[in-house]
Amino acid sequence: MNASGTGGPSELTPRLSMRGIVKRFPGTLANDHAELTVLPGETHCLLGENGAGKSTLMKILAGSLQPDEGEIRLDGEPVRLTSPQAGMAAGISVIYQELDLVPDLTVAQNLLLGRAPARGPVIRRGRRAELAREAIDRVGGDFPVNAVVRELPIAAQQLTAIARALTTQARVIVMDEPSATLGENDLRKVFDVIRSLTAEGRSVIYISHRMDEVMEIGDRATVMRDGRSVSVHDLARATPDELVAAMIGESRELVRPTDRPRPEGPALLEIRRVHRPGLIDVRDIEVRPGEVAGLAGLGGAGRTTLLSALFGDTGASVSVRLDGAEPRLSSPAAAVRAGFALVPENRKEQGLMPGLSVARNAAVTALGRPPWLAPHTTGRRRATPALSGLGVKYSSPDQPVGKLSGGNQQKVVLAKWIAKGGLRVLLLDEPTRGLDVGAKADLYRQVRHLADQGVAVLLASSELNELTANADRVWVLHEGRNVACYDPRTTDEATIAHTVITGETPATKAAS
Template sequence: MTTEAETPRLTMSNIVKRFPGTVASDGAELSVRRGEVHCLLGENGAGKSTLMKILAGSYQPDEGEILLDGQRVVLNSPQAGLAAGIAVIYQELDLVPDLSVAQNLLLGHAPATGPIVRKQKRLELARAAITRVGGDFPVTATVRDLPIAAQQLTAIAKALTSDARVIVMDEPSATLGENDLLKVFEVIRSLVAEGRSIIYISHRMDEVMEIGDRATVLRDGRTVGVYDVARTGPEQLVAAMIGQERELVQSTERPRPEGEVLLEVERVRIPGVIDIAGIDVRAGEIVGLAGLGGAGRTTLLKSLFGDIKAARTVRLDGASLRVASPAAAVRAGLALVPESRKEQGLMLGLSVARNAAVTALGRPPWLLPRRIGKARTAPVLDDLGVRFASPDQPVGKLSGGNQQKVVLAKWITRGGVRVLLLDEPTRGLDVGAKADLYRQVRQLADDGVAVLLASSELNELTANADTIWVLHEGRNVAHFDPRTTPETTIAHTVITGVTP
């Protein structure tokens, strides 16, 4: 007979979640004990985020079941997850920036007498929660005004106020310094001593070995192993994450570019965020940027494009490149396809033609003459294979793949692009749309454009890049020739920051 202490706190069995064109979770399993720090490991795209969003109630599984303390639960909304005693601290913090720390901590369950919030009591409870996580900032402060480390501690304290049985921490160290992380580890140890269960997601093996009791490794949406951390070395965990079935990557069909160096990134530095130096891109070359989430790829591309302030020493065709804004970068011949096409790359309510012509005609898109916009963009949209009912169709009505092609089309339509910066260009695209996009990128490179390509999909980088740089914790730590380097070697460096 199973005693209460032996019953797992959490059991997720045969979890399947399908999205159009992909299976994000393919029968994944997760079992977490009471009073345990259980590490959830896997490469980018392994299925960790999907599994945790299902646990939080943000996604509903297509198959499988979830048990909490032996009882089956249906978590059909984030509110249901919270009510069941599950708190998730996402890497992108789930805080309301314009509210105070105290308001955030007790949002939805503030102490009250009837409809009136007892503000003094709320302040007392908030101070106790912040003190417990080692914070020394006022709970009356607006979250937006706090340093990112203080915001992270606030998110952890918020989970404590909900009396959660299971607390998920998604990459908590990504924004914390060493001292703050030590505080978090102390909090974690006190929580498990109370019998709470922690699911700790991290790519940093030193943290896993320090704080973890057991670890579940996911790969391609499946659970590939459960390990006792004390009896397992970090190399074994990394090997499980990478898998041993990968073979030497096949050589790209493109001849190696021999053009002159066009873009020289001598150094781009933001203190405490990135310090990247010595990346060169030749005319006609595709240089890949590999790295885990938070490694600095997006920050580097935005810095080069003038969208983030940084100390930059960059040369374009031998001359110093000074870009104080994205507009200056565009004038210099740089183009950026951003990570979020819907938020940064497109104006979803405007037509396909207006979006594709906006950079070419240099005026507000609502002032673009329809006839000129259509004539200018038609051949580019046709060459990219963009599928739409009409050039006047709102771009927001297109599929994700076609939207991404329109983002690329606006730069091709403009012409004069010398350096193309691509940030996760195939995210959310199906296989056919990915192939179409990379075909066009290779064509641009063949025409002499220097391409800097950031992607979490290592197999896409090895198939399309001429050189791959690995970024790790804000620094570029190694570069590889994908024609001759095993993908496992690159993947190992992505995870650990060290070349095996």
Template sequence: MSDTTERLHMSGIVKRFPGTVALDGVDLSVRAGEVHCLLGENGAGKSTLMKILAGSYQPDEGTILLDGEPYRPATPHAGLAAGIAVIYQELDLLPDLTVAQNLLLGRAPRLGPFVRRARRAGLAREALDRVGANFPVTTPVRELPIAARQLTAIAKALTADARVIVMDEPSATLGESELARVFEVIRSLTAEGRSVIFISHRMEEVMEIGHRATVLRDGRTAGVFDLSSTGPGELVAAMIGEAKELVRPTAHPAPEGEPRLSVERVHVPGLLDVRGIEVRPGEIVGLAGLGGAGRTTLLRALFGDIKAQVTARLDGVPLRPGSPAAAVRAGLALVPESRKEQGLMLGLSVSRNAAIAALGRPPWLMPGRTGRRITADALTALGVKSAGPGQLVGQLSGGNQQKVVLAKWITRGRIRVLLLDEPTRGLDVGAKADLYRQVRHLAGQGVAVLLASSELNELTANADRIQVLYEGRNVAGFDPRVSPESVIAHTVITGATP
């Protein structure tokens, strides 16, 4: 068990982004030799707080002490040098380098200007052995399976001799035996006096490995709990809020009739196995779930953007989304979560981006006046704020970029199924209302909508039905008109209906 010596103290941490306050006076205290669990729903502020700790973000307000000394890293490299190692859920490994090169990147043993390769390999082997990994240190990371990459990332933190190790959903890609070995490593680290911040949505893991837990909710500290005297139900209640403000569901009648999209099964080995989802013309079906539950993977698979086994029908005809181009021809449209990487060409104008799907030609060959003419109505309806249609879309705020992605599909028309992945991320309240008004307008024209969002109150306000995904499977379905938000949230977090 940990002692009472304070290793890390974060006090009054505030972080603002355009249109939102991600952290609003958060406190976090971690003891030496402690496994401290950091809990909260998606969007509660966990990742932002850890990026501040790592040096990736700078806080707008607040103080941080590390072993009693002021700590404010300007970069992740400075954070690592100070003894903070963060293992993100999106692993920050370089795929073209070997395991040994990744483990000791920037810290390889040298003899003058030359890397001592044998010594580096030996140190890497020791770190891998400690986490129970038996693959060669000469293996390029891109050739490793996902679970092996996770173990590599943990081993990398060990080579850094960190005082505080942050593990963000470490079990998401691990099997039971691999996770048991990781827990052994965590216990050995805390026995040495190191501190571990453990982020997980799996209550059974939290109760097994944790000493204390801090719960974040809506960017604030909702409570600190001694896990030896706290049950999972109390933690869940703190995460979702017993008196959480609800948004009333829309009053329109639920659509009826034959489904437009009927998903028999979407399977990605080791990641996703979703069955039996239907969406009718004019219906909005919400996808709820924690990070890693499979919502993004499901939408990308239906859009032909990743390799998957898809058995589905579109208006009764087999859907074969071999590629995004084939999906678009079939009448599917995707507003992706990663708008900058997948949804936009940042070096081109607002109007050219919004017109590309409608005109079906390279946007640099498109007359500027044509793009402005055909996109004006959609951009206006969505309330896109820009210096004009000729402004580069990369210069817009993230929320306005997201609206341009939706405008692209509204301009094209001929949509039968609209796939929305976190469509309101980065939007303020008014912009969210504009976007959902347009989505409901599209549904009113017969478009079937599949909406993935980590904002449960948005799903209960806008979806006709909600499907909960948990660890790659759809585990429950709810009618938000009759199911309390707390019941749905409990299922999102635990994977089981209360």
């Protein structure tokens, strides 16, 4: 690890030391001898692009995943964190970006779940409410502790999750992108809480892609890239540009441009505006027939929200033109009628019915009724051409789709839209997540084949190299807005990555 500085008294025994952490998944080395050292009373920022290995490392720290190799020490003592319960018992509290609160319980019940004050078997509700109120007040919350969590705004839910960490007396508190759902005032409150926690000697690991936050609240930062810890920075002496360069890597090669002829002519899809207050405000994106338009952005940048809105599945206001007309995309059914198709990020929960057969899954949109009500022969007849065209490998059309490989499952999701016919706009959200290299290449060949038939494709991916290799243009979303559009034939990947992380284009950076 290259150290560009050290922060804090070096003679302190580290509060947390993670050494040589290795975690393998099928086809992926998520952590490659990663290291992280956090001192008592320190706010330590963990930085890296999507897929750098940050989340895996924190899940290992929380006890949710077990490392294949490596050692974890807390205050100098080796620990084995074999479960989330073991992590909490050791003094680790993780506040995930995707909150793990129990939505049907109250704020007070969530804060002291499993730890409520009791007299014998009877919970002391009044005392629980007092303790909850103290924790919520500390994070600056002004909502009642007897409110049901699912009825609260998302910012209040985030503050509840932070308050819960305060009630555990944790030694290490991990905050994963806390500002993604917080306004400026709430973020100020959270920063005050962080400063009070570190003043007590507790340690905070702060994960964020926002350089201004990192520079304001952090003492030191560890940068991860490709599963490795590549550098440690003293934030009092570092610059945002240094951090971004470390995240991107100096050896980033120029992009390999797509060799498809660039589609010309008028746009098929014109996204005039997609707006949901506090989440997304995207304007003036056009996609021509046959064009693959990439959507790049960090987690929380708005890519999934944009695609879901175009598919009629969020509370966003949507103004689009499709081949000159103005469809009302008020529901997924309306979007399908207009010729839109969505391949969602979570194929197993949102794209497939794992217990049903390959044929029934592939024919579901074409049948016009619940697939279990249609005759087997009808489903097979409608599904077989699409499955064959995509090269789906299965033993029988009656085989449960959940038994297929990930790549073949993803092809079945795509097949159900091809089997229906009338496809005009294909929305792809992280379509290659969890696929091996061969399956990725096969899927993109099928996507390009659809584009060659005149389909307009919007492709969202965290893998920037996949976008630059397969998209005709790459739109960058940052904090809910589209901030730039690049031609991967003429723009190097490092420039696009810099905009993805900072929201700045070369022009805006020069002007500042």
